[in-house]
Amino acid sequence: MNRPLLGLGLLLSCLLVAGGFYAWHKAIPYEEVVDRGPSPEAQANPYLAAEHFLRKQGLSVAHVNNLEHLASLPPNGNSLLLLGERSHMSPRRVEQLLAWTKAGGHLLLVAEAIWDDETQASGDLLLDRLQLRQLFSENFDQTALHRKRNKPDLTRLYVDNETDPTFFSFDTDFHLIDPRHLAQFSANSAKASHLMQLHLGQGKVTVITDSELWKTPAIALHDNAWLLWHLTQGTDVTLLSNNDAEDLFSLLLRYFPQALVALAALILLGLWQAAMRQGPVQAPAPRARRQLQEHLNASADFLLRRSGQNSLLQALQRDILRTARRRHPGFEHLDADEQWQALERLTHQPALIISQALGPLPAKRLSSVDFSRQVAYLQTLRNAL
Numbered sequence: 327m328n329r330p331l332l333g334l335g336l337l338l339s340c341l342l343v344a345g346g347f348y349a350w351h352k353a354i355p356y357e358e359v360v361d362r363g364p365s366p367e368a369q370a371n372p373y374l375a376a377e378h379f380l381r382k383q384g385l386s387v388a389h390v391n392n393l394e395h396l397a398s399l400p401p402n403g404n405s406l407l408l409l410g411e412r413s414h415m416s417p418r419r420v421e422q423l424l425a426w427t428k429a430g431g432h433l434l435l436v437a438e439a440i441w442d443d444e445t446q447a448s449g450d451l452l453l454d455r456l457q458l459r460q461l462f463s464e465n466f467d468q469t470a471l472h473r474k475r476n477k478p479d480l481t482r483l484y485v486d487n488e489t490d491p492t493f494f495s496f497d498t499d500f501h502l503i504d505p506r507h508l509a510q511f512s513a514n515s516a517k518a519s520h521l522m523q524l525h526l527g528q529g530k531v532t533v534i535t536d537s538e539l540w541k542t543p544a545i546a547l548h549d550n551a552w553l554l555w556h557l558t559q560g561t562d563v564t565l566l567s568n569n570d571a572e573d574l575f576s577l578l579l580r581y582f583p584q585a586l587v588a589l590a591a592l593i594l595l596g597l598w599q600a601a602m603r604q605g606p607v608q609a610p611a612p613r614a615r616r617q618l619q620e621h622l623n624a625s626a627d628f629l630l631r632r633s634g635q636n637s638l639l640q641a642l643q644r645d646i647l648r649t650a651r652r653r654h655p656g657f658e659h660l661d662a663d664e665q666w667q668a669l670e671r672l673t674h675q676p677a678l679i680i681s682q683a684l685g686p687l688p689a690k691r692l693s694s695v696d697f698s699r700q701v702a703y704l705q706t707l708r709n710a711l
Contacts, residue, residue, distance in 0.1 A: 372541040373409065373567050379551050386562040393566065396422060401431035401529060405561040408435040409537045412452070420451045428527025432561060436537050437502060456524070457508065458533055463501040463518040480548060481520045483513040485556075492549040496520035500535040513553075523557075532557055635697055636687050642704040643684055649711045673710035683707050 368374045377387045399406070406426070412435075427433045439448035441459035448454055479498045482491040494513065501518035510530075513521035520535045539550040578586055646669075651657045654668050666680045673680070683703035692700065 368542060371567065373565060375542040375545050376540045376551070376554055377565065379545065380555065380558065380563055383555050383559075385555075385558060388562075388564045390564060390566050393419060393423075396426060399426070399431075399564060401426050401429040403561050405432040405434060405558045405563050407558070407563060407565045408433070408452075409540070409565065410567045411438070413438065413449075415451060417451060420455060423452065424455060424526065427529040427531055430528040432530050432532070432558070433526075434532040434534070434557060437500070437533055437535055453533065456526075456531060456533065457506055458522060458524075459503045459505065460535060461501050461503060463499055479515045479517075481513050481515045483511075483521070483553070492552060494520075494550050494553050495539045495544060495548055496534070497536045497538060502533060502535060635692055639687055639700060639704065642701070642708065646684070646704065646708050646711065649708065653711060669707065669711075673707055675707060675710055679703050679706065 371377075371389065373389075377389060380387045396406075406423075408423075423433060435452060437450065437453050437458070437460040439450040439453065439460065441448045441461055448460065450460075453460065480493040481496040481498075482493055484491045496513075496515065498515045498518055498520070500520070502512070502520060502522050504512075504519075504522055504524075508524045509522040510525060511523055512519045518535075521532065523530060523532045538544055539547070540554055545551050545554070647657075647665075650665070650669060650672065653672055657665060657668060660668065666677060666684065669675070669680050669684075670677055683700070683706075
């Protein structure tokens with residue numbers, strides 16, 4: 327082996343070892359936390375932190391998207407939290423929820439609509455049945471901007487055997503009122519009430535103005551988390567945050583509108599193809615042959631085949647009765663015999679022809695001769711009027 331190359335290799339190896347030792351000696355290890363934002367689970371469920379908090383307090387928590395399992399949910403020892411939008415809730419579902427609560431359940435809901443004095447309703451069926459009302463607070467317009475720039479007006483609740491109140495960050499733009507004074511207790515800010523609880527049968531209902539204080543990250547502020555535990559303690563919790571689950575068509579319309587348009591076009595093309603004539607198209611008849619008599623005969627033949635004899639005869643009968651009402655005021659209030667007598671005076675036709683023309687039509691199909699005779703009777707009466 328060439329000695330100069332061997333020496334050069336040894337020198338480079340020594341330099342690499344020395345450089346590595348120096349770098350290892352001078353390097354300082356450190357940890358870096360990279361915030362990648364909320365997880366997909368947290369993005370899909372804004373109450374995920376609230377659920378974890380309740381589970382840490384020893385409560386059993388279930389998250390559902392509809393009320394189909396309400397029939398299997400026992401009322402006693404259960405709290406049902408309606409935190410989702412429910413503008414499409416049916417009256418039947420409202421009755422089911424109230425019956426479940428009266429049997430011993432705890433129902434917590436968010437007031438969704440503002441009371442309208444003109445209609446004496448808010449549109450929130452569940453809130454109206456509880457006879458509670460939600461209004462805008464008195465200082466909604468005047469201090470909305472001021473509150474955003476200054477310290478928020480917190481809601482206070484005094485608990486038994488406690489001298490200091492607890493504080494919650496309800497939206498103070500809204501105000502609950504209890505016109506019948508049914509609420510057992512309430513939580514209030516400076517000029518508004520944001521939480522009311524009342525007994526209903528063997529159960530109880532808690533109404534709040536908004537549930538933003540229990541979403542991430544607001545649940546970590548003030549005593550927001552404590553309030554959620556205080557209202558549900560000692561029960562199993564079922565949290566419903568999406569009561570208006572979209573069906574398959576709505577989801578397809580939202581995420582795949584182009585696919586739906588293509589499918590509709592494909593269906594239209596298929597129908598068009600199926601409706602195409604097979605074979606050559608018959609040439610239209612010359613215009614010189616199209617006389618009025620031919621049109622009348624074709625129209626009559628079409629109506630006879632399409633609607634049957636009785637429909638044509640009934641049309642003539644209705645035309646006669648309509649003309650008789652114009653000629654004889656109060657005709658429609660007479661019974662059948664009196665109407666026939668009136669027609670006998672108006673048309674000077676014998677009673678036999680009138681009874682034959684306006685009598686009940688047979689269920690069976692008439693022969694051509696009988697059908698022509700019946701039409702003749704009717705036309706005679708109509709022409710006489």
